Every structure is written in C-alpha cells, then in structure tokens.
Amino acid sequence: MRDVAKQANVSIGTASRVINGAPNVEAAYRTRVLAAIKTLGFVPNRAAQEVRKGRSREIGIIVRDITTPVLASFVRAAQDLFEEAGYGLLICSSDNRKDRELELLRRFRQRRIEGLITTTSSEVDTDLAQARNDLDFPVLMFDREVDGAHDIVQVDHASGVNQAVTYLLSLGHRRILLSTGPLNIYPARARVEGYKRAFAAQRLDVDPALVRTAGFDAATGFRETAVALERANRPSAIIAGGIDMLPGVLKAIRATHLHVPRDISVIGGADSDLALLAEPAISVLRWNFTEIGATCARMLLERIEAADTEPRRLAFAPELVVRDSCAAVVIAPAQKRESRQK
Amino acid sequence: MRDVAKQANVSIGTASRVINGAPNVEAAYRTRVLAAIKTLGFVPNRAAQEVRKGRSREIGIIVRDITTPVLASFVRAAQDLFEEAGYGLLICSSDNRKDRELELLRRFRQRRIEGLITTTSSEVDTDLAQARNDLDFPVLMFDREVDGAHDIVQVDHASGVNQAVTYLLSLGHRRILLSTGPLNIYPARARVEGYKRAFAAQRLDVDPALVRTAGFDAATGFRETAVALERANRPSAIIAGGIDMLPGVLKAIRATHLHVPRDISVIGGADSDLALLAEPAISVLRWNFTEIGATCARMLLERIEAADTEPRRLAFAPELVVRDSCAAVVIAPAQKRESRQK
DNA sequence: TTGAAAGCGCTAACAA
DNA sequence: TTGTTAGCGCTTTCAA
Numbered sequence: 001m002r003d004v005a006k007q008a009n010v011s012i013g014t015a016s017r018v019i020n021g022a023p024n025v026e027a028a029y030r031t032r033v034l035a036a037i038k039t040l041g042f043v044p045n046r047a048a049q050e051v052r053k054g055r056s057r058e059i060g061i062i063v064r065d066i067t068t069p070v071l072a073s074f075v076r077a078a079q080d081l082f083e084e085a086g087y088g089l090l091i092c093s094s095d096n097r098k099d100r101e102l103e104l105l106r107r108f109r110q111r112r113i114e115g116l117i118t119t120t121s122s123e124v125d126t127d128l129a130q131a132r133n134d135l136d137f138p139v140l141m142f143d144r145e146v147d148g149a150h151d152i153v154q155v156d157h158a159s160g161v162n163q164a165v166t167y168l169l170s171l172g173h174r175r176i177l178l179s180t181g182p183l184n185i186y187p188a189r190a191r192v193e194g195y196k197r198a199f200a201a202q203r204l205d206v207d208p209a210l211v212r213t214a215g216f217d218a219a220t221g222f223r224e225t226a227v228a229l230e231r232a233n234r235p236s237a238i239i240a241g242g243i244d245m246l247p248g249v250l251k252a253i254r255a256t257h258l259h260v261p262r263d264i265s266v267i268g269g270a271d272s273d274l275a276l277l278a279e280p281a282i283s284v285l286r287w288n289f290t291e292i293g294a295t296c297a298r299m300l301l302e303r304i305e306a307a308d309t310e311p312r313r314l315a316f317a318p319e320l321v322v323r324d325s326c327a328a329v330v331i332a333p334a335q336k337r338e339s340r341q342k
Numbered sequence: 343m344r345d346v347a348k349q350a351n352v353s354i355g356t357a358s359r360v361i362n363g364a365p366n367v368e369a370a371y372r373t374r375v376l377a378a379i380k381t382l383g384f385v386p387n388r389a390a391q392e393v394r395k396g397r398s399r400e401i402g403i404i405v406r407d408i409t410t411p412v413l414a415s416f417v418r419a420a421q422d423l424f425e426e427a428g429y430g431l432l433i434c435s436s437d438n439r440k441d442r443e444l445e446l447l448r449r450f451r452q453r454r455i456e457g458l459i460t461t462t463s464s465e466v467d468t469d470l471a472q473a474r475n476d477l478d479f480p481v482l483m484f485d486r487e488v489d490g491a492h493d494i495v496q497v498d499h500a501s502g503v504n505q506a507v508t509y510l511l512s513l514g515h516r517r518i519l520l521s522t523g524p525l526n527i528y529p530a531r532a533r534v535e536g537y538k539r540a541f542a543a544q545r546l547d548v549d550p551a552l553v554r555t556a557g558f559d560a561a562t563g564f565r566e567t568a569v570a571l572e573r574a575n576r577p578s579a580i581i582a583g584g585i586d587m588l589p590g591v592l593k594a595i596r597a598t599h600l601h602v603p604r605d606i607s608v609i610g611g612a613d614s615d616l617a618l619l620a621e622p623a624i625s626v627l628r629w630n631f632t633e634i635g636a637t638c639a640r641m642l643l644e645r646i647e648a649a650d651t652e653p654r655r656l657a658f659a660p661e662l663v664v665r666d667s668c669a670a671v672v673i674a675p676a677q678k679r680e681s682r683q684k
Numbered sequence: 685t686t687g688a689a690a691g692c693g694c695t696a697a698c699a700a
Numbered sequence: 701t702t703g704t705t706a707g708c709g710c711t712t713t714c715a716a
Contacts, residue, residue, distance in 0.1 A: 047390075050389035066408060066414065073409075107430075109385040111389075250619050276593070277596065277616060
C-alpha cells in the first residue's frame, strides 16, 4: 500500500480512503490512486484489514457433511444471504466427530468469526457445550436441542415420522422398522417420538426391536436393514430415519432380492434424485432446505445486529411425498403374503 | 495476549513463545503462561498472526460445485493431506460462472493463500487467464487445458469415452448420443475426441447431430436426452458426458416411457449411488477421485516447496464399469427392434 | 532464557 | 480534503 501511495504521489492515508471508498477524496487523487493500484496489481491484505478493523465479517457454518445434497442446498441458501449482507462464509464438515467439532470451534475463534450456524455431534457432551458457551459470537443451533442462549431452528421430525408411520399403518403395516441415529441428538429422538405417537394414536404397541438408533449414515442404514431383513419375523416396511440413509437401505434390500413394494415398503428420510429415479420411485419425507437455510441466515444476521434480544426458536414441518414404494398389507400382522398396492 | 502476559507475570514476548511452542522457555514460565491462557480463555488472533508472520498457511480450492459427490471426495482427500502439512483449505464453488470465478480469485489474493487448486469455466477467456497469471502463488489446474506455468492434473476423458463407445459399437450400436459440455473446456473436447476416435477405429462415420455440447449439468442432460429421444431417428444409446448428468438423462428416459436397456442403452459419466441402485444398474465411467485429490494436494505442496521446477502434468485413466444398462442391438443400424442383453 | 521494542499492512483519529 | 501518526494483535530481533 505504501508503494501505491508513493506511485500515486499521495499519502498512505489517502490511498486507504480510496480503497475503502471513503467519500471525501478529490476526484483527481482518486483516479491517481486507482491507476496506481491497477499498475501495481495491488490487492489489500485481508488479514491486516481484519486486525485493524477489529472484525472479520466472516460467518462460520458447521454441518455434518457438506456432501449431502440437501445440506448443500441449505448452505447455499444461507451463503447467498450472508454474501449479500457483506459477510463471507466459512463452511466446514464435522463428520459428526467430537474432536473435529471442537477443533473447528477453536479455529473459528481464532478467525474471530461473527456468528456461527452449527449442528453438534452430541447434545449432551459437556466439552462441546462448554466450548460453545465459551464462544463470544452468537450461535444458531440447527436441528438440535441444547441448553444455552442460542437461537434454534429445527425440522419437526416427530411430525414427519408420525405422518409416515400413520400412512404405513393405514396400509396395514404393523412391523415398521425405523432406522435412525443415536438418541443423544434431537433428530433421532424426535423421529422415535413421532413413531411412538403414531402407534399410540391407533392404540397399537411398539416393538422396541424395530426402533433402531445405531446411526444416520448410509453404511448404518445398510447394516440395520440387512440385519432386520434376515430375521424370521422381518419388518414389512422400513423408514430411513436420516437424511442420507436411503442408498444404504436400498442396497441392503437389493442384496436380499426382495421386491419394493411387494415384499417391503420403504419411506426415505429426505428427497433425492435416487428416491425420484429408483424403480419404483421412493416415497419420502421432504422439507424445504433452501427456505430453512435462508431463515437461519436471516435469524443469525438479526442476532448479530441485536445481541441481547430473547433467543428464538423455529420449527419446519416435513411433508410426506407419496410415490410408489409402499404397498398395502392384505394379510394380518404376522403375515406371510402381501399384495401390491393399486 | 497482553492480559495473558500480565496474568502470568511474564513479558508478552514470552507469552508468544509459549503459544508458538518455542523450546527456549523455562518450564515454570511455560506452566504459568498456559494457566493464564486457560483461565482467560485466550485464543490467538489468526489474522494478526498472519499479518505478522507474513504468510497465511492457507490453500484455496475452486470446484464447479462442491455438492457433486465425486468432487466432494476429491476435495476431502486433498484436505486431509493439506491439514497434515499444516495448511487450512478454503473451499469454494464457482458455479461455472466467470464472474464468480474472478471474484473468488480476488478473494484468494486478499487472503494471501499460498496455493490454489482450480478448474476454470473457460480455458480461452482472457480475463480469467490474466487473473490467473496475476496470482503470486502457485496454481494447479485440475482437468483443464490452459497455457501458463501451471501444474496440470487431468482425467483422460478421451480414453474413457473411447472405451464406452467401443463397447457400445461392439454391441451393435451405431446411433450413440454423447451429451457433454461446451468445447471451450478440456473435459468436453476430450470426450468428443474419444468418441470420434472410437468411430474412426471402426471406419464408421460420426453423425454430428449426435454429439451435443450444450452443458454439463443435470438439467442440460435432461433437455438433450428428451429432445434426442423425441426425434424419429432416435439414438439407441446415450453417454452422459459429465460428472452429474446421469439424473437428468434418466429422468428424460423415464418421461418417454422407454425401457433401459431394451429401448435405450445408457452409460453414466461418473459413478454414484444412483447408477448403482437404478433398475437396471447403470454402467459408468469411473475414476478414483480420492487418489486424484491426494495427488493434486501432493503436487501442489511440492510446488510450494520448490517454486521453480518445471511444471508437471499428469493424467488418470477412467475405467468402464459394465453393469446392466447396455443391451446388444440385433438388427442393423437403422433398426426398429432391439433385443435384451444376456 | 528473558524483556523491550520494532514492525507486519492496514485504518482511523487527529491536526493541518 | 489531506497527511501524519498511533496502534490493531501478534512475532521476532536484539540486547541484556
């Protein structure tokens, strides 16, 4: 910058003013500085600006895995709003691992970000809670249920799974496998709750063996489905209780040579090309991740403006998209034969 | 940091030495400083460190769309190596848009990153070439063909499509649609070249109407496929000449109620859950994105160490994974009937 | 081994 | 409107 100032024959202060678009610079000076910037190829040092200005104008976001398409659309929507508001977005995947999550929180503190949208790998872990509470920027917690003065935005998974189970029960299914994640995080708890609520509403008992909480990922979906399908008394329907479990569930079904929906009905935990293009097309629980991402961004920006208003909390309800992956069960609960829907 | 030094009753210099793990600090001082850091919850300001040290220890990476799973595994592999080497990774999607790409390059310059892995939306655009050459850190160009002193890592798409076409020709196909991106970037050119080479090897003529270069994305795949299938003289096989075109191609086929592979054979441009789980499973061109990502990272790290060795160039060959989406054509070229494979 | 002090690149307060 | 200068938080040289 000194070189720019020298080249333009102005003081370094004037150069700075031009760079920052200050209004009180004479046109002649401005053009000279601009010319110097161009010929020297000067680009301001962001780190130095941050140090001096005392703020980073960066937002952080931690998702489990940015690879998951629905999460990517969530992030994308948020990013658009942040950029518009003049904030950059630092996007990281935690892989649902505590150590990585802690490391990311540490890095974000080093970076002096001004706000964070995050999930967490465990709602009850005290190290994580501690680390979050030590942050001196606002945190918006996404799809988790934690103590602390955070804004919270959730998907109402209880409602979603409730819809799915109610639908399956209406088709005559009684042995419905719900494969979801560990109960130390909200989405799993909520799904289980929705599952039980739907059974209770029909005064039916839940078979605890059919509520599996081993994990959210595709590999677990595969394992859980494979194990369940091998049992003598196998389920007649499966609900993938996670955003990217469907591939694993379908692979396991494929491996057993069972036919969807004749032998087994399936409901996916999120929409995807796979769900749409599978044969038959898979019914799914769907919600608008773009809208949710935008809402999170908006709430966090408002929080940054007004630090000490009351924490807010918001839930979005999923919608059951019925396609062709669920058939009616004709024979009673412990059935051997089933018939096709339609 | 002043507070830490004060609290520990040492000079700010000693505090800095402890933070940076300098060896020449007496144990007693070290523990005092560490204690102070803990009680005060001090985390060093990364921006200030960067300013003072004069280096960022950050690498940038620009991909078209991080959402694409194979690209995500590419990035992930690279990230692991960079982190191990002490570098952070700034990951950005260009959306294949020139303006966004230029903006990202500008931001990376502001950030003083020390190396960049990038693709580009156009190999011939002079603004982009100019912007790249103005960078004062090494650039590794991924899957593109550009002038300039960059290391280049490519996928040998010509070989891949050549394998695919040769395979289809051997099944009796003559009207093979290749839907790929614009010819101003290497992956499209290479695919077209591989296509022509395979036809030439059999002394067959290429119908230029079957080589489509409208775009890489799923939406274009849909449109191109839909249009082609509506023509009287429709193709008997389709090659998706892009990494994430398969969903669009399959959707279009689905919409026409044609049957794969009986009515139309399909080869996907990259592997995916969709390709594996579609009914029938889709044959694809596959390459090891994890290995390629790691290789890119390694090359860039070496380049950072040794700035002025000769630029290097590397190509990885795809493999044709044969599944169930291609059938043999029984009747001669302008056929009306086809028969199933197997 | 330690503390004092200079200075990284920049912004902003101040005086002119 | 401009130039001068202090200083953001940190590292690193230098002298002790």
